[in-house]
Amino acid sequence: MLLVILYSLAATYLAMYGLHALLLVIQYGRHRHDQPRTIELSEYPIVTVQLPLYNEPNVVERIIAAAANLDWPHDRLQIQVLDDSIDHTTTLARSAVEARRARGLDIEVIHRANRSGFKAGALANGLTIATGEFVAIFDADFVPAPDFLQKMMPHFVSNSIGFVQARWDHLPTSSPFAKGLAIGVDGHFIVEQTARNRSDLPMIFNGSAGIWRTACIEASGGWAGDTLCEDMDLSLRAAMAGWQCVFVPDVAVPQEEPEHITHIKSQHGRWAKGGAQCLRKLSLPLLRSKLSVVQKAGGLMYLSGYAAHLMMLIVIVLWLPLALHPTLFKQMPLAFLGFGGLGLPIEYVASQFALHGKGGFRKLLFLPVLMAVGFGLAFNNGLNVLEGLFKRSGEFKRTPKRGAGHAALTPDPRQTVQAFIELGLSLYTLITAVLMAKSGEVISAGVLLIYSFGFALAGGGTLRLSLPRWLGIKPLQRVPHTPEQE
Secondary structure (H helix, E strand, C coil), rough: CHHHHHHHHHHHHHHHHHHCCCCCCCHHHHHCCCCCCCCCCCCCCCEEEEEECCCCCCCCCHHHHHCCCCCCHHHHHHEEEEEEECCHHHHHHHHHHHHHCCCCCCCCEEEECCCHHHHHHHHHHHCCCCCCCCEEEEEEEECCCCCHHHHHHHHCCCEEEEEEEEEHHHHHHHHCHHHHHHHHHHHHHHHHHHHHHCCCCCCCCCCCEEEEEEHHHHHHCCCCCHHHHCHHHHHHHHHHCCCCEEEEEEEEEECCCCCCHHHHHHHHHHHHHHHHHHHHHHHHHHHHCCCCCCHHHHHHHHHCCHHHHHHHHHHHHHHHHHCCCCCHHCCCHHHCCCHHHHHHHHHHHHHHHHHHHHHHHHHHHHHHHHHHHHHHCCHHHHHCCCCCCCHCCCCCCCCCCCCCCCCCCCCCCCHHHHHHHHHHHHHHHHHHHHHHHHHHHHHHHHHHHHHHHHHHHHHHHHHHHHHHHHHCCCCCCCCCHHHHCC
């Protein structure tokens, strides 16, 4: 009976999450042609550009060059390179900054001796000496166009606008993993962010490629380092305080998608843990806020998004013992495989055709990669959700950047242990799929086969990197490449 209750609760949550995704698709369809209002800039306010860095030698010079090339009067522009690095990134940053300072640009490196508060701590530290009325933020792997500020600043149409978010685009890559993840990112921005923003639901600042009003940051309590998703944390606190935001899908800033499964697991694990920390921290304040019931529901679904991975893990682990009792299993709720399960696939398809027209067919060839990776991350992300719910904080592990070459492939001992469990889950779900197929549950068996492949991909990809080091074998050196070679 306990297994039945646990399974039912997990499946019910997944059904609700799928329905929420479908409702966002519907709202996107209603509002996809809506254009945010703009104003004519009568004057140029001072803008502080913050570039948070931590050990980014492959991309530090590129992001500094992009920030320095922003088309904004130099006497109204301040650039802060917020460097917490402990490698030669600092030397590269200082050299690049000095070259720009010699040309009269207000730019400086602010180096901290420790990473207190991680990215949130670096942003807050820079804000203490920022002169700008507005603060633009770019992570190290982003490459904003020179006209970024010219296109974004007119969207601050009133003093109630707390932040304006641009869309993330993608730098060239040959990695099928990165191309698959790009579909997920496009779905999030094109469909979800558009739907939330145009429907007056809480929208989250995505941590980069956006501009904050300094007064909004301060009035909302400032950057806090007690979660790994400082962007989600501050965004929701700003919404509860009554600030508005704007999403601008027509302004796109290219950035890197991780190319290796270990980097994907690290990045999404951080987001999962940070999201769970925000869920624990902000759920009650959100429910007590003055937001509407619909806004509160939308905010809770956003906060609990990565909990879907934990629920998926519970469902697939319980599938086998329940499958051994076919009569009982047929009575279990499988709503998440039904109508609500169409939400995310439709979202991905819609985003590709919105961006690429008929070319969306070619982009969607990598949708199976996204699905396999997403299913394969269930254990990794589910574990991080649990840690986020029960631990106060954790280390902010940056995703390695490749720049014009390749990102460093350094095995994480914890991921190596996880990999064996993921391979075990691959075999477990394969056995369950066979039993489901024999009992006539063809759809369930198909879903489980995708899980099996995803777990094998997650575990096998990690062990391929870490096992040679365990055996004392020197890994092959990857030859740097440039986008032109792809």
